[in-house]
Amino acid sequence: MHLFDTLRSFPVFEHVPSEQLQWVVDRAEEAAFAANEPINKTGDPIDHLMLVLDGRVRIEWPNSNGDEIAMYEPQSILGVLPFSRLVKAMGQVVADRPTHALLLHRSHFRELAHACYELTEALVHQMTTRVRDFTRQAQQNEKMASLGRLSAGLAHELNNPVAAVVRSADTLKEHMRATPEAFKAIMHLSLTDDQVDSVNELIFRKIDQKPPVLTMMQRSRLEDELTDWLDDQGIDGVTDSSTLDLAGPLVDFGFTADDLDWILERIGANNLAGVVGWLVDNLVTEKLVRDISEASKRISTLVGSIKNYTHMDRGSGKTEVDLPEGVRSTLVLLDHKLKSKKISVTLDFPPDLPLVCGWPGELNQIWTNLIDNAVDALPEGGQLTIRSAVDRNEFVLTKVIDNGSGIPADIQDKIFDPFFTTKDIGKGTGLGLDIVQGIIRHHNGSIHVRSQPGETVFSICLPIQ
Structure with missing residues (x-):
């Protein structure tokens, strides 16, 4: 089939005038990829809009041993799009089977925007759909990864008291004989x-x-x-x-x-x-x-903490929340990470701190992400401080403070952007703080950061009512 006819069959180009599709054909270049051939490696620059004509393309998570983010069949569009801020590959792009594609270099995008309005509109619509779907999936994966880290920590923390119970019970059995x-x-x-x-x-x-x-x-x-x-x-x-x-x-x-x-x-x-x-x-x-x-009490404390963290015994709606209880439960579940770096924790909560109104499970995600990030940033033997106070009789202001190396001034205004991360590729998705900000906005609150070497302060303000 002629390239023009192939592009005309793309559903996304249904309302695009023929001369605009011909504009693409005249400027794009064809490319063929063998099965399992890398098209872009993680971190590579992304300079082309890719139109999949035949075959199939998959995108894999970094360092995931082939676990896929997405699969693109014929008539799919991927790569960089007009007005997209995509600069480098977030994952590895691979031809899942022998693939034939059309590649349009980003240098043509300025002319595209001026000469091909309907085509540009179709591609921008494709971009917004892709960002929405990818963000939703990435956020879900980030939440599952966070749950996985907590589960691993819980298993680690449960192992010692469970082993102590078994060991002591066996010894008691022998002793009673x-x-x-x-x-x-x-x-x-x-x-x-x-x-x-x-x-x-x-x-x-x-x-x-x-x-x-x-x-x-x-x-x-x-x-x-x-x-x-x-x-x-x-x-x-x-x-x-x-x-x-x-x-x-x-x-x-x-x-x-x-x-x-x-x-x-x-x-x-x-x-x-x-x-x-x-x-x-x-x-x-x-x-x-x-x-x-003693071991049984430790098990009971851990189970109680995960129960409080998930609020599995309560409804899923908005309710009055005791912030210190959520922070303490989160610290119990992350205790293995704190111990591994010998981090000392100071909690400062006034006894008369009022309850806030919100979704408990969401609020606990805030503490999980902020504490987890602080632990990663802290040196061995570092200090983590969490304190709360009433602000203007309308809000509870909670500060998460660490004495790590700090956040460079030139990126402090970017840390809440989706997919922005200072961690190595494959070490973080850059969605943790984006999720935190989204949850706080959902609660009509605010979050601010102030950082310098030796002190980073995240200030979370949540309404009491």
Whole structure:
């Protein structure tokens, strides 16, 4: 088919006069690409309008191992368009199969705009449709990527307490098998009710008090002291453990040689080995149950944070939102990133901070993007500060402050533009701050940035009502 007839069959050119299509044919050049041949690599300059005559073209995400952004069939238009700000390829453009295309260089666009009104109108309409569709897809991908990062962080944070629960439960199971033997040993002791009660009171007092905080040297010294005391009393082999294993649990709960002297004085030397064995068995059980409880609380905190973050237990409509709660939930989910760079976080929220009216899930996306960006910009050991205050009795002003390298002055007015990013190609889409700005506008709020080396401040102002 003649090139003119092929272009006439494009639906987008249905109302374009024939002489304007011939104008394209006269100035464009034909190109052929083999299957899987790169047309433009990520970051390459985009200088041509491409009209796909035959074959198929795909655009891949940077560093995605072939995951596609879009697929263009025959009669598709891609590449640079009149009045488009596209300068370089955001992804890799590849011929998905043998492809025949017509290429019009951007140097002809000025003449095109003057000589071919209907053709220019059709191409601009194509551009706006493409930008809308691509932006919608890219924003969805950015949200999914953000969710993926949070999910990875949540899995990482859950792994440690879950492993602790499993480990402690298995140890407790093995430990409880020794209970019958310990019970037989204690049954052969000659103890009065008063003696039993006095030992029980000491045990409960030690269990209820806050565990001592010891350095490694202090702990080692106490273990040696208790081990020597037990050896002096001839207590060895009362359980399957050594005297050092007996000393460890005693130190965990703050027992000293004076406490053991007190027990010896109350129950007598003949009962000491059995009572110490029974005492340690109870302390080990308490320690394992305590470990399981602490790990379970950590799991509950993480689940509560993701529940608060997503607001899965609430309606999807506008509601009153506690901003500090959303910030704290977001920090819990990003805790692995903060820890990986040893970043310290300071929160400053007044207790009487009013609620704002908004969509909780959207507001949490603000904190996710801003905190995630701050972590990327901060050096190891950096400082992140988040504070809120009432502004003019009508707004809640929240500032996200980091002491990173700052944003260069010449790009500060561009950081909220769609697809603008200072990260390496493939490291970011440039949509995070665009999404943040869109959410804040949706809430009738505002966002401003002030940055210099050593201090970057994002100020988010949201109406109370």
